[in-house]
Amino acid sequence: MARFHTYVFSPLLLLISVVIIHPSYGEHLNSKDLVEEVCRHTSSHGYCVGTMIPGPPLTAEGIASTALGWAQIRALEAGTIISNLLKDSASANHPHHYRVRLQRCWDLNMKAMADLWSANNSFYSKNIKAMVNYLFTASHDTKRCQTLIRGRNLTGLASKNYDIIKLSEICAISTKFF
Numbered sequence: 211m212a213r214f215h216t217y218v219f220s221p222l223l224l225l226i227s228v229v230i231i232h233p234s235y236g237e238h239l240n241s242k243d244l245v246e247e248v249c250r251h252t253s254s255h256g257y258c259v260g261t262m263i264p265g266p267p268l269t270a271e272g273i274a275s276t277a278l279g280w281a282q283i284r285a286l287e288a289g290t291i292i293s294n295l296l297k298d299s300a301s302a303n304h305p306h307h308y309r310v311r312l313q314r315c316w317d318l319n320m321k322a323m324a325d326l327w328s329a330n331n332s333f334y335s336k337n338i339k340a341m342v343n344y345l346f347t348a349s350h351d352t353k354r355c356q357t358l359i360r361g362r363n364l365t366g367l368a369s370k371n372y373d374i375i376k377l378s379e380i381c382a383i384s385t386k387f388f
Contacts, residue, residue: 241268244387248273251383257376270387277384278330281348281377285323288355288370292316295364308362315355315367322348322355322374329381342382349378 239247241264248270249258261280262273292315299309329344352374359367 239387241265244268244270245273248380248384248387251386252376252379254376258380261377262380270384273384274333274381274388277377277381278326278333278345281345281374281381282323282326282330284370284373284377285319285326285348285352288352288367288374289316289319289323291364291367291370292319295367311358311362315358318351318355318358322351325351326374326378338385338388342385345378345382349375352378 245259245262245264245268249255249262252258262276292312296309296312296316298304299312325344325348329341329348332338332341332344352371356368356371356375359371
């Protein structure tokens with residue numbers, strides 16, 4: 211009877227040991243390989259690799275935190291650009307629809323900033339599903355602003371919006387490697 215227990219429990223103990231001891235997928239990659247693996251899953255590999263410079267020790271959580279922090283900064287910068295454009299458009303002879311589009315873009319940027327801060331709170335409270343939802347909403351609102359300014363020669367704002375969208379994507383994808 212003792213022999214039966216040895217044969218039955220040995221493979222079970224081995225399986226439990228492997229599951230408990232085996233690191234998560236993202237933890238066994240070195241910093242450069244982890245960045246490459248995360249970036250491989252984004253829509254803009256070149257942007258991701260150029261933005262996420264690996265430094266020891268870089269984890270998937272570190273990539274998410276960095277991308278989220280940069281997205282928040284870009285949203286603040288975009289808000290400043292929009293604010294300045296709104297002030298300039300009020301004193302200049304811009305068409306009414308130009309100011310209306312800028313105001314709508316301002317509102318969308320404020321929503322995106324709020325969502326990025328909520329994503330940050332969710333990240334630190336380990337509510338990753340909520341964080342990803344907030345990132346998606348921030349990215350969606352930023353894309354709507356991009357649509358509003360398309361063809362208006364607002365390259366500085368468009369560049370900040372592009373960064374927000376891509377950094378939100380990098381952050382969301384990195385959660386798959388936690």
